Amino acid sequence: MNEADALRAAALLERAGLQPVAHAREADFLLLNSCVVRQQAEDKILGRLRYVAELKRRRPEIRIALMGCLVGRNPAERASFAARFPFVDLFLPPSDLEPLYLFLQAQGCPPALTPAASDIPPLPDSRSGHAILAHLPVMLGCSQACTYCVIPYRRGGEHSRPAAEILADARAMASRGIREIILLGQIVDRYGLDRPGEIRLPELLRQVTSVPGIARVRFLTSHPLWFTDELIETMATVPGLCPYVELPVQAGSDAVLTAMRRGYTAADFETLIAKIRAAIPRVGLSTDMIVGFPGETEAQFEESMALMRRINPDMIRIAKYSPRPLTYSARHLPDNVSDAEKERRRVAMERQLRSMLTEKNAPLLGQTVEILVERVEKNGRRHGRTPDYKPVFIVGSAADPGDLIQVRITWAGPFSLIAQAR
Ligand code: SAH
Numbered sequence: 001m002n003e004a005d006a007l008r009a010a011a012l013l014e015r016a017g018l019q020p021v022a023h024a025r026e027a028d029f030l031l032l033n034s035c036v037v038r039q040q041a042e043d044k045i046l047g048r049l050r051y052v053a054e055l056k057r058r059r060p061e062i063r064i065a066l067m068g069c070l071v072g073r074n075p076a077e078r079a080s081f082a083a084r085f086p087f088v089d090l091f092l093p094p095s096d097l098e099p100l101y102l103f104l105q106a107q108g109c110p111p112a113l114t115p116a117a118s119d120i121p122p123l124p125d126s127r128s129g130h131a132i133l134a135h136l137p138v139m140l141g142c143s144q145a146c147t148y149c150v151i152p153y154r155r156g157g158e159h160s161r162p163a164a165e166i167l168a169d170a171r172a173m174a175s176r177g178i179r180e181i182i183l184l185g186q187i188v189d190r191y192g193l194d195r196p197g198e199i200r201l202p203e204l205l206r207q208v209t210s211v212p213g214i215a216r217v218r219f220l221t222s223h224p225l226w227f228t229d230e231l232i233e234t235m236a237t238v239p240g241l242c243p244y245v246e247l248p249v250q251a252g253s254d255a256v257l258t259a260m261r262r263g264y265t266a267a268d269f270e271t272l273i274a275k276i277r278a279a280i281p282r283v284g285l286s287t288d289m290i291v292g293f294p295g296e297t298e299a300q301f302e303e304s305m306a307l308m309r310r311i312n313p314d315m316i317r318i319a320k321y322s323p324r325p326l327t328y329s330a331r332h333l334p335d336n337v338s339d340a341e342k343e344r345r346r347v348a349m350e351r352q353l354r355s356m357l358t359e360k361n362a363p364l365l366g367q368t369v370e371i372l373v374e375r376v377e378k379n380g381r382r383h384g385r386t387p388d389y390k391p392v393f394i395v396g397s398a399a400d401p402g403d404l405i406q407v408r409i410t411w412a413g414p415f416s417l418i419a420q421a422r
Pocket residue numbers: 037038142148149150151185186187221222248250288289290319320321322323324
């Protein structure tokens with residue numbers, strides 16, 4: 001979501017006549033986008049802010065904008081931010097470019113830059129390798145309130161965009177050469193539920209997939225509670241809708257899942273995965289895990305490890321629990337797993353993932369798969385992904401970005417594949 005927001009901001013700046021530079025110290029205008037989902041992300045943006053403050057001390061004429069979840073959507077907090085970061089000229093809430101429009105207009109940038117009624121269509125940047133693939137936010141915010149998660153407090157409540165706007169964005173993307181669209185929402189399988197009379201995700205996926213020029217469509221991230229049979233059926237039958245799901249499970253212990261307020265048990269999750277796999281051959285499954293949630297015992301962590309062995313996913317994004325301001329867990333549940341222990345659990349799960357994926361990907365050797373070429377590497381290799389989202393480097397291909405090509409896998413590692421063009 002942040003990447004989508006940042007690319008839209010970058011595209012707007014370019015439309016206003018600004019040019020990208022190689023290094024921050026050469027820039028007259030700097031926009032920093034921020035994530036605060038974990039303390040680590042927050043520390044990173046605070047470090048970058050100290051750096052740009054120093055740049056501004058040396059060159060007071062530069063302008064600095066801060067965007068995203070550190071800024072949040074609560075105007076009451078804005079005054080304290082202005083006091084805390086006096087060198088910041090402009091604050092932008094997540095997914096909201098309107099203050100940037102107004103700022104650019106005040107600077108005398110092109111009058112054509114009037115704020116759109118809703119979000120402007122994303123205009124991907126051809127140099128950043130995103131020209132083939134574009135992220136398209138279909139929902140903003142989240143109202144789920146998992147006990148550990150800060151997103152509802154920073155991005156506000158759940159809000160689906162009208163399908164007509166999303167389709168207009170998808171067509172605009174296709175006309176700019178985008179070949180793959182990834183629909184984004186915090187709980188994307190809830191799309192439309194907050195808009196009476198609106199179509200739901202399966203129909204939205206059907207419509208986006210049928211936009212001329214769009215070869216592939218994905219969607220993320222899903223929540224197990226709203227992953228319906230109709231959605232599974234749609235994935236199984238609509239060509240171009242990739243066999244790939246991002247379905248965070250977060251823990252393998254039912255007690256921990258309850259404390260996280262996720263609304264399902266480990267067995268529910270396994271049943272859902274079995275159903276998805278039965279309907280969608282060769283589906284890629286990516287999940288998220290949090291280790292060291294408050295009170296997570298060694299035995300409960302082992303339940304997470306065992307669940308991952310049973311599920312055998314294609315990717316796990318593993319995070320160490322980090323208490324976040326205002327969340328239920330930060331207010332009520334002591335962060336009582338030491339950082340050393342969290343790190344030990346993270347490393348153990350990472351190691352297990354590596355060995356599981358080594359084994360899982362080995363049979364791909366010699367197989368032929370279809371790749372959407374996304375970019376040409378410096379060494380001439382093409383880079384793209386399989387329909388189930390495994391990254392592939394292709395040798396012996398003269399294909400252009402945007403081409404769909406058949407390749408034969410010649411090397412299969414845990415986190416990437418190498419293939420020969422056919
Ligand atoms: N709705 C999105 C949430 C994005 S946050 C989704 O389901 O993916 C992405 C991931 O960050 C979450 O899935 C979770 O694994 C992790 N995360 C969120 N809050 C966290 C916290 N307080 N500590 C550690 N990891 C967290």
